[in-house]
Amino acid sequence: MLKTLAWKESRELLPLAVLALVAQGLFFAAPWLPLVRWSGDRGTIPFVNQSAATQLLYLAGIAAIAAGLWQTLWESGRGTFQFLLHRPVERSRVFTVKLAVGMAATLLVAGLPILIYALWAALPGTHASPFFWSMTTWAWLIWFRLPIVYLGAFLSGLRPGRWFGSRALPLAAAVLVVLFIFALEQWPLASLVATLAVEACFLSVIYRVAATRDYS
Amino acid sequence: MSGDNRSDAIKIDGLTKHYGSRRVVDSIKLRVPAGCVYGLLGRNGAGKSTLIKMLLGMVQPDVGRATLLDEDITQLRPQTRSRIAYLAEGHPLYRWMTVAGAVRFTQGFYEREAWHEGFLGSILDHFGISPKAKIGRLSNGERAQVSLALALASDPQLLILDDPTLGLDTVVRRDFLESMIHLIQRSGRTILFSSHILGDVERVADRIGIMVDGVMRIDCPTDHFKTQLRRVVLDFTGSVPRFPDCAGLVSQRQIGGKLELVVVGYGEEHAALAESLGAESVEMMELNLEDAFIAYTRGETRPLPSLEWEPVGC
Numbered sequence: 001m002l003k004t005l006a007w008k009e010s011r012e013l014l015p016l017a018v019l020a021l022v023a024q025g026l027f028f029a030a031p032w033l034p035l036v037r038w039s040g041d042r043g044t045i046p047f048v049n050q051s052a053a054t055q056l057l058y059l060a061g062i063a064a065i066a067a068g069l070w071q072t073l074w075e076s077g078r079g080t081f082q083f084l085l086h087r088p089v090e091r092s093r094v095f096t097v098k099l100a101v102g103m104a105a106t107l108l109v110a111g112l113p114i115l116i117y118a119l120w121a122a123l124p125g126t127h128a129s130p131f132f133w134s135m136t137t138w139a140w141l142i143w144f145r146l147p148i149v150y151l152g153a154f155l156s157g158l159r160p161g162r163w164f165g166s167r168a169l170p171l172a173a174a175v176l177v178v179l180f181i182f183a184l185e186q187w188p189l190a191s192l193v194a195t196l197a198v199e200a201c202f203l204s205v206i207y208r209v210a211a212t213r214d215y216s
Numbered sequence: 217m218s219g220d221n222r223s224d225a226i227k228i229d230g231l232t233k234h235y236g237s238r239r240v241v242d243s244i245k246l247r248v249p250a251g252c253v254y255g256l257l258g259r260n261g262a263g264k265s266t267l268i269k270m271l272l273g274m275v276q277p278d279v280g281r282a283t284l285l286d287e288d289i290t291q292l293r294p295q296t297r298s299r300i301a302y303l304a305e306g307h308p309l310y311r312w313m314t315v316a317g318a319v320r321f322t323q324g325f326y327e328r329e330a331w332h333e334g335f336l337g338s339i340l341d342h343f344g345i346s347p348k349a350k351i352g353r354l355s356n357g358e359r360a361q362v363s364l365a366l367a368l369a370s371d372p373q374l375l376i377l378d379d380p381t382l383g384l385d386t387v388v389r390r391d392f393l394e395s396m397i398h399l400i401q402r403s404g405r406t407i408l409f410s411s412h413i414l415g416d417v418e419r420v421a422d423r424i425g426i427m428v429d430g431v432m433r434i435d436c437p438t439d440h441f442k443t444q445l446r447r448v449v450l451d452f453t454g455s456v457p458r459f460p461d462c463a464g465l466v467s468q469r470q471i472g473g474k475l476e477l478v479v480v481g482y483g484e485e486h487a488a489l490a491e492s493l494g495a496e497s498v499e500m501m502e503l504n505l506e507d508a509f510i511a512y513t514r515g516e517t518r519p520l521p522s523l524e525w526e527p528v529g530c
Contacts, residue, residue, distance in 0.1 A: 001324050003324070004321055007321075008321055078308055078310075078311070079308035082302070083310075085274065086274075086300075087297070088294035088295065088297040089294050091273075213276075214274065214275040214276060215274040215275070216269055216275050
């Protein structure tokens with residue numbers, strides 16, 4: 001049954017993931033495309049001035065928010081939570097699979113373009129600047145924090161709120177927390193622990209809300 | 217748990233739910249014996265769906281408790297849930313799936329031996345639904361049929377259907393109900409279904425419950441309800457008085473020089489009151505379930521105006 005659920009969640013997130021990857025691909029390829037005047041990363045040092053990699057991660061962040069909201073609001077809006085949650089399986093398992101697939105999709109959509117960009121940068125002759133894999137560390141640190149944004153969006157979609165402002169509170173909190181964790185970059189271990197702790201907090205609230213909210 | 221409890225497929229004790237300050241379900245007490253087909257009636261907003269959603273754990277009750285197949289609704293185990301079929305209002309299914317995909321998806325949650333693939337296939341075949349059809353392209357009626365087929369494939373012991381014919385046109389509704397009755401009625405299977413279409417309930421239910429403003433006002437055998445409720449029309453020559461409040465009086469309304477009452481168990485006390493008001497004549501009529509339901513749930517209405525008209529030469 002977990003396979004069935006995972007298949008359903010993956011299938012529902014697939015169009016979103018493809019769209020995000022295509023958008024990132026177009027963004028990356030834009031400087032080489034005809035009729036596009038934007039110079040992008042051409043002539044700059046990859047992963048040093050952070051322009052292209054940062055933009056790719058911004059796009060991935062938007063995709064993470066969309067994924068979290070998609071998995072919850074879409075299900076609520078269509079009334080399918082009532083179909084799904086009546087299946088003979090614990091509610092916590094349903095949400096575990098949802099979250100696992102959503103987080104995996106978030107990490108994949110954010111990580112794949114960064115990896116491809118780094119591999120491109122590592123190829124000799126592609127740009128006139130040095131490249132070391134250690135230059136990508138900051139990008140992977142951001143990548144590692146993206147699930148917080150996804151979880152914030154998921155909780156915003158799941159948590160019933162009387163008005164949009166209060167409903168968006170978890171997402172706003174997630175974004176603020178991610179920005180706060182940036183301040184801990186000097187202490188990588190503290191940053192790692194803080195990220196995991198915040199994710200654990202979000203997960204615990206999500207499970208509680210999932211168990212106690214009304215699906216009406 | 218007592219032996220009496222074991223014979224109840226559904227047992228509700230004081231379930232209450234508030235939305236804000238509004239009490240949408242108010243201290244419902246109800247027992248549905250195993251093997252019973254129970255029709256839950258009520259107007260839109262009466263609290264039927266909320267009650268059903270509470271039973272299935274979709275909505276958390278504020279007060280009260282209930283059991284389904286002897287298990288507390290707050291702790292329904294997956295094994296118990298697999299013996300309960302639930303058709304939610306509007307038949308929500310994943311629109312991007314094909315019918316075959318929806319079958320595969322649903323089947324994935326059940327033990328192989330508990331899933332009756334052949335039976336499901338024959339239901340879909342009966343309804344003329346292609347497994348390759350996309351759910352999103354099906355009509356409301358076809359989606360209802362797919363939902364019913366999926367619900368029955370696990371051979372559930374208890375079926376809970378929330379307004380299963382909502383949004384279906386008359387012909388499809390009739391077909392759907394007939395198929396439903398044919399397919400789901402078998403010895404020992406308990407069915408609770410809500411509806412606001414009385415004809416549907418009348419044909420199917422052994423017992424009915426009527427909810428008005430979150431309160432269960434009636435819970436009795438269908439035939440008993442029909443035989444006990446009477447429409448009584450009192451004719452007056454002068455002004456029409458108000459009928460005094462008394463036991464059994466469901467509603468009263470003035471229509472011109474007549475006072476129309478709906479009374480449960482019209483008896484000597486009512487007859488005496490009618491006489492004391494100076495009614496010239498008393499006419500008593502039976503009500504069909506629809507009339508009885510409307511009378512019971514409509515509440516107080518303003519008097520209908522008399523039409524003053526002068527005949528013209530036409």
